[in-house]
Amino acid sequence: MTKRSVQFLPEGITVEVDSGTTVLTAAALANIEVKAPCGGDGTCGKCAILLKSGKVKTHVGSVVAAKLQDHGLSLACQTIVDEEDIVVEIPKVSRLNKHQVLLESNVMDKPGDPLREYLLNVWQLRSLLEPEQQDLLYGFPLKPLCRKVHLTLSPPNLQDSIDDANRLILALKKETNCHDITISLSVLKGLPEAIRAEKFKVTVLMLEVNGKGEIVNVEPGHSRRPVYGLAVDIGITTVAAYLLDLEKGRIVDTAGTHNSQARFGDDVISRIVHTVEERDGLQEVHQAIIDTVNYLIRTLLDKQKKVNEKDIWVVMTAGNTTMAHLFLGISPKFIRLEPYIPAANAFPYVTAKELGLRVCPDAKVFSFPAVASYVGGDIVSGTLMTKLGHEEDGMSLLIDIGTNGEMVLGLGDSLVTCSCSAGPAFEGSGISYGMRAMEGAIERVEIEKDTYEVSYSTISNARPVGICGSGLIDCLAKMRKTGIIDRAGKFQTHIVTPRMRVGDNGPEFVFAWQTDADVDSDIVVTEADVKNLLRAKGAVFAGIRTLLQTLGLQVEDIERIFVAGGFGNYLNIRDAIAIGLLPDLPADRYLFIGNSSVKGACMALLSQSAWREAEELAGKMTYIELSVGNMFMDEFISALFIPHTDLSLFPTVEC
């Protein structure tokens, strides 16, 4: 293979690649993350680049690629490094920016926040826990999966010549009351020296899972080094990591970034396809998420100089079923094919070394158990965090609106769950100017009734670059309210305003002018975008209705709705109800719980009983497959209108 150099502007980073490599792959090597929602198929048009010098081979297979070519642009995924060294510029609009991922602030620091009040009341935190642990444990006792135990052993003599391992285990059983304790070969190797270095005083690091103890490490003396744990939510788009001091039960710091698997596609399906169709595809997609988690670990350690990576002894991950497979390197192939069977729903824990995670090599890495191919560990984690299935009065519903809409209905002890293919519209994918809740995302809009003038606010008050999920819900609600679209989402093109126009992709409405924005064009919502959003909201609502009907229940029976997911810090419930995404219930029945996946993972790290409950929960949840029977499809079609074909379901919504 001939080697060619590719220089990326404006950074000036140069990488060497084999000729035949795509510019998209070269960019990944240069650590420049380029958008590629379609996974490099050449169909989404998001990875546009500008060739500055050198000759390349390009493949113009799609309409969008042809159109870009007219503007002197080509697609990174369809541009192949060939006979010459090249220089390319990657414009801002084509990039993912790692540092823009927003993290939630701690709800417990916000007196008066409804979630805080709910947690305080329902789980009686005040009485059960120290104040500093209230934000993490919600009623479970603080007894982390991995903890240090100080022991002082009696020295052996000729009359008491029991072996080192047994001497240690007997003392540990007495101290911890755990009666099934094992020791690994790697610990045995250093044991004789370790227990004698400080006159038979030792610190044992013990993992305890379901009453079974494992000696993970033995240090001489009574060590005061802290034990850290890492809770990780592996989302399709973003990955969040919380670093915890396990003994103190405190969050030390948090970090978030994009899932670098994005270069293999925006959704699970394109990533599964990559694992199936490409040689080494599974390894590539697996390594990408390992790299992402390692990046977060590095970020946390750079911020927290006092924390040593060797002191991170346990990692708890929660993600959807495909993410869990990919994280562990298990083929997700059959998740995509009917009847949608995962290799496993429960996963063995492994060592950090086996996965290549840059924490202590002997650290244990756990994965939250899943329920089915499309109801994963992230949902089980959210169910744990909200204590669904422990209701004493009435019914609760957990909805996680992401790429799929997953929901869990808790009624007393029983839990029913389903997943509806909502599509990633509310995460900004498949929408012309859609984006995640990041800096510069339009998150709220108002449209003036007569002039159709628009006012908006963006995250961090930056110049707008796109519209995030909560903004899109606002756009839809306000466009309907002002009559810009009808109940079926059709644009009323007779309305006269410069904002209403017909573009290359049909009718569109301008929410921000290019002059005000930080992108090279006006920010619009098209009729096609609206159709996508209606399908997404229709799927979620149809899912809720199907679950309820399965149990013979009505919307009004829901006492509380927990809304999790990627809407950022804001969601206008009235607007979400107005478009028919959420049931028409009083606002005080709603609670936004943000990233419940990572919060449940924190609980499982800090409390052995929480982890045990998580494992039990996964087995207890009844999965309803929506593709069986016609109920879901009938509901879906009825829900494609604003707010719905059956207006009696939305009595408080003006239509």
Next chain:
Amino acid sequence: MTKRSVQFLPEGITVEVDSGTTVLTAAALANIEVKAPCGGDGTCGKCAILLKSGKVKTHVGSVVAAKLQDHGLSLACQTIVDEEDIVVEIPKVSRLNKHQVLLESNVMDKPGDPLREYLLNVWQLRSLLEPEQQDLLYGFPLKPLCRKVHLTLSPPNLQDSIDDANRLILALKKETNCHDITISLSVLKGLPEAIRAEKFKVTVLMLEVNGKGEIVNVEPGHSRRPVYGLAVDIGITTVAAYLLDLEKGRIVDTAGTHNSQARFGDDVISRIVHTVEERDGLQEVHQAIIDTVNYLIRTLLDKQKKVNEKDIWVVMTAGNTTMAHLFLGISPKFIRLEPYIPAANAFPYVTAKELGLRVCPDAKVFSFPAVASYVGGDIVSGTLMTKLGHEEDGMSLLIDIGTNGEMVLGLGDSLVTCSCSAGPAFEGSGISYGMRAMEGAIERVEIEKDTYEVSYSTISNARPVGICGSGLIDCLAKMRKTGIIDRAGKFQTHIVTPRMRVGDNGPEFVFAWQTDADVDSDIVVTEADVKNLLRAKGAVFAGIRTLLQTLGLQVEDIERIFVAGGFGNYLNIRDAIAIGLLPDLPADRYLFIGNSSVKGACMALLSQSAWREAEELAGKMTYIELSVGNMFMDEFISALFIPHTDLSLFPTVEC
């Protein structure tokens, strides 16, 4: 470091080494095994070499080295490759020969053999087992640790969408009645493809230990490939491996060789010293035994072309406590220092991959549990094989005479054990012409009463090269009987025969003249040799007496004595009694059981209940530390005479 070449004659093998390397180490690199009982200390004089060309640095630190230098020889361990390339010859007498290790023939093939009759009667083999399994199981049911299970799973559909792992485990539980089954990540990775390749017909390889099942492998279809196991006795001097077909319960083949740790010394102490005093010493001694076992695996596979190494799924090793530590790479440092504490007596099982054994990488490697630092897994294995502790009538004694003399007394359900530092005299070590039971070893001798003429027989009827353990016992008994030595082992130098003379090392008696032998000198037994042998036999007998006295029992109470160990195929009991090595009991109470360590390992591979019993046995055995109190030392001093100071203990022996 400058590189120098070392050529070895007569082979002509040349290796490159750093200057500063000893010739002993260079020989190991060239795969030439040189005797080094002292572990390279320059004290034993067994590694003599002849420098043919080139200059070296030599260290002449001992009397023996100085004496060799007078004959133009130097010690390989004290000869350092320096400024020149060199050529050296390693004479036959300085070499270990891998191919001379004798293996026992199968006792079950010898109708009329007392051991065979004992086993048939006591364990009622005829009724419990198929004839072909009788030689291995002695009454335990054939249910190997690792076995194949054929399953036909029901294919999933939308109504039955349970995950692959759970589907498999549920079917396996039903089929095997084992209710605690786990699956590893490495099996999960290939599981979806494996179960679908042959329409949901699969063959599961399951490990089952103490009622806990582990899925080790999953193959598509109903596989007919056999499952092999390897039983290995890790002796200090020799290592024996038996390849078993686990399903059929049959020995496929056997192999034996020297433990290549011999280059670090003949006994456990010098090997432990090497691990403590040399940089990477532990790793070197560990790797040496791994290499030895791999050599045996290669030898077996070369002989059995139909057997694929990938089909060897479980390895069961038994060895003394230090050997078990070294095999697993655990530091044995404190075994040598009072109060003699091992890192562990029970060892976790590991994968072949972790140890670098060349069988299936995922194969499980077990180590027999030990009782104490000087009563190891080999003795537990022998106890299992003889079913000590199941006596219904009277008391049994197991004696293993090797480097140490270990013994176990079984009285009903109780088992008492001890180890006496007999020294390796009966293995030929520390005796001028001592050797293991190999080709050319003198194994029987007669001395004519009046002429003092000697007749002898050797193993394989080869020209004599030394005297093995059974030969040495014969020598001692016959020298006493003919008055060549007195009861204290003193040579009666007034006896006139050319065979009686005074050599460099004091009085000696010639058993074979150089003209008849395959070595460069006469084969003699010296007065110093006799003293060594008396100490060895005295220690064994003192151990037996101490054990008996601890329980308030007499020699006559012993109903049966099992003699294990390295005497080869022959031991004259009358002679062993005559010198006071074994108690004066009728010959029919004795049974030679040969390598009981490897036989017990075979049983544990073939029967889950045998392995469970082995684990229980180790915990049940009461260890008596002989260095506590004076009883052993008093007994030892009394036993340094032939047969003993107290002749009433040997009523049938003429003195």
